[in-house]
Amino acid sequence: xxxxxxxxxxxxxxxxxxxxxxxxxxxxxxxxxxxxxxxxxxxxxxxxxxxxxxxxxxxxxxxxxxxxxxxxxxxxxxxxxxxxxxxxxxxxxxxxxxxxxxxxxxxxxxxxxxxxxxxxxxxxxxxxxxxxxxxxxxxxxxxxxxxxxxxxxxxxxxxxxxxxxxxxxxxxxxxxxxxxxxxxxxxxxxxxxxxxxxxxxxxxxxxxxxxxxxxxxxxxxxxxxxxxxxxxxxxxxxxxxxxxxxxxxxxxxxxxxxxxxxxxxxxxxxxxxxxxxxxxxxxxxxxxxxxxxxxxxxxxxxxxxxxxxxxxxxxxxxxxxxxxxxxxxxxxxxxxxxxxxxxxxxxxxxxxxxxxx
Amino acid sequence: xxxxxxxxxxxxxxxxxxxxxxxxxxxxxxxxxxxxxxxxxxxxxxxxxxxxxxxxxxxxxxxxxxxxxxxxxxxxxxxxxxxxxxxxxxx
Numbered sequence: 001x002x003x004x005x006x007x008x009x010x011x012x013x014x015x016x017x018x019x020x021x022x023x024x025x026x027x028x029x030x031x032x033x034x035x036x037x038x039x040x041x042x043x044x045x046x047x048x049x050x051x052x053x054x055x056x057x058x059x060x061x062x063x064x065x066x067x068x069x070x071x072x073x074x075x076x077x078x079x080x081x082x083x084x085x086x087x088x089x090x091x092x093x094x095x096x097x098x099x100x101x102x103x104x105x106x107x108x109x110x111x112x113x114x115x116x117x118x119x120x121x122x123x124x125x126x127x128x129x130x131x132x133x134x135x136x137x138x139x140x141x142x143x144x145x146x147x148x149x150x151x152x153x154x155x156x157x158x159x160x161x162x163x164x165x166x167x168x169x170x171x172x173x174x175x176x177x178x179x180x181x182x183x184x185x186x187x188x189x190x191x192x193x194x195x196x197x198x199x200x201x202x203x204x205x206x207x208x209x210x211x212x213x214x215x216x217x218x219x220x221x222x223x224x225x226x227x228x229x230x231x232x233x234x235x236x237x238x239x240x241x242x243x244x245x246x247x248x249x250x251x252x253x254x255x256x257x258x259x260x261x262x263x264x265x266x267x268x269x270x271x272x273x274x275x276x277x278x279x280x281x282x283x284x285x286x287x288x289x290x291x292x293x294x295x296x297x298x299x300x301x302x303x304x305x306x307x308x309x310x311x312x313x314x315x316x317x318x319x320x321x322x323x324x325x326x327x328x329x330x331x332x333x334x335x336x337x338x339x340x341x342x343x344x345x346x347x348x349x350x351x352x353x354x355x356x357x
Numbered sequence: 358x359x360x361x362x363x364x365x366x367x368x369x370x371x372x373x374x375x376x377x378x379x380x381x382x383x384x385x386x387x388x389x390x391x392x393x394x395x396x397x398x399x400x401x402x403x404x405x406x407x408x409x410x411x412x413x414x415x416x417x418x419x420x421x422x423x424x425x426x427x428x429x430x431x432x433x434x435x436x437x438x439x440x441x442x443x444x445x446x447x448x
Contacts, residue, residue, distance in 0.1 A: 058413040058443045059367070059402035077397040082406035090405035 001356050003313055004069055005321060005342060006050060007329055008036030008351035013052055015070045016342050017357075021319050021333035024342045030070065038308050039353045040097025040121065042105060048355050051105065051121045053094035061094050063107070065121050069357055081107055081115050081124045087131070095147040096308070097121065101158030108148030112139055112165045116177070127177045130163070135182065135199050142166030142202060142221070149307055150206045155213050162206065162231060166221070169201035172231055186234035188223055205249040205307040209285070211256035217286060219249035219261050219307075226286045237286025242273040248310035252318050252335070257285035260292075260312070260320055260336060262305040270304050277301040279310075279322065281336045295339035296330060303328065306350055313354035323349025359388055359437040363399070366443060370399040379439075385418060386429040388439060403441060413444045 003021050007014040012029030013036045031054050040051035050066040052073070063080040064073040083089050089111055096108035105117040107124055113131050115124035130136075139146060147165060154160035159176045162183070169184040182199040189201045202221035209215035214230040217237070224244050225234040238244035243263040252258035260281050263273050272278060277296040280289045303326035313319040320336045323329040327346035330339045331354075361377040368375060377396065381387040389408075393400045404410050408429070416423045417440040423431045433439065 056402075057447055058411065060405060060411055062401075075398070079401045079406055085407065088407060090407050090409070 011347035110147035140167030183231035292336035
């Protein structure tokens with residue numbers, strides 16, 4: 001089995017392959033000079049389709065699609081993701097691309113909006129129900145911008161989708177996107193006068209349990225939470241972590257309760273806790289966390305891992321991957337027990353995705 | 358007829374051409390409307406979906422920065438030369 005690891009960086013896309021997930025061959029930069037903020041993988045067809053969010057600082061965002069594992073890419077003539085004229089706004093960045101129900105691809109943008117494609121990602125349409133939500137004008141912007149960075153379609157009910165944004169919080173639809181409601185009960189917004197608002201929480205990432213779709217895990221701007229009721233309520237699972245600050249949250253593709261994150265010391269000290277390069281894993285849904293660092297760099301370590309720069313693959317045991325803003329990428333073939341370096345000296349890593357091919 | 362000078366980095370979006378002859382004239386908006394129709398991939402690199410010239414793209418009409426003249430209403434004559442240049446920006 002070959003694993004393809006797509007590495008999106010500030011200055012290009014790198015594709016790495018491995019037959020054993022221990023040694024990797026890293027290809028040259030594609031889309032050199034452009035930022036790849038996220039990579040979507042639609043592996044429901046005979047071959048995975050890759051969808052790269054290509055963000056040119058001068059010439060704007062776009063989505064490029066590959067059906068041959070990155071050998072060639074195609075872009076439509078018209079902008080694949082664009083706001084309708086009546087909105088008066090333009091897409092600044094594409095933060096997330098995710099396969100939804102059969103035949104559907106979702107994309108999340110900055111400013112915060114959800115787009116839906118029914119032609120494999122070549123063109124997208126604005127999901128009006130969320131865009132027209134009365135809360136939208138009150139959604140804030142994190143330092144990275146106001147964006148929908150998390151999209152979690154329900155695995156069996158196409159009418160249910162969850163999205164999340166920084167300083168907006170979690171929203172859900174159960175009617176296919178027509179109506180949306182905030183789902184932040186129990187998530188603290190310490191930076192607001194009322195720390196328990198209906199919305200406005202700074203959610204950094206939400207992951208859905210691989211075995212139970214009603215179990216969700218959220219890494220917040222201070223705060224790590226679990227929901228066991230599909231987002232109706234959230235409970236803290238940060239007690240045994242060294243810090244409740246960080247960006248990524250990744251769930252095992254099939255084992256219940258298995259999740260990973262990469263804690264940082266604090267909002268004001270954005271470096272790994274104790275200056276050690278460590279991933280933290282829980283196998284019981286966040287009640288207990290354990291550090292995983294075998295094979296990771298020793299000594300003081302400062303780089304951070306961004307929200308889209310950590311993922312798991314669909315292998316057995318699952319592989320886990322993360323990239324840093326210092327351009328290093330690490331892989332584990334055994335669910336985080338041991339790690340090897342995939343690449344170093346790349347540009348800042350913004351996103352990683354791994355898939356068996 | 359007006360001519361657009363295409364920077365090297367965008368020529369792939371214009372079929373490899375470095376110069377595009379435009380039939381429309383009158384204003385820069387009219388010229389870009391023709392670009393929208395004939396070279397849509399080039400058009401969306403220059404302007405966003407609301408029609409605004411992208412922040413880090415500069416458009417000069419007969420040597421004058423259109424942002425300092427009349428923007429998209431900048432007059433374009435049949436002999437105008439329109440130069441599209443990426444701004445000096447990036448990291």
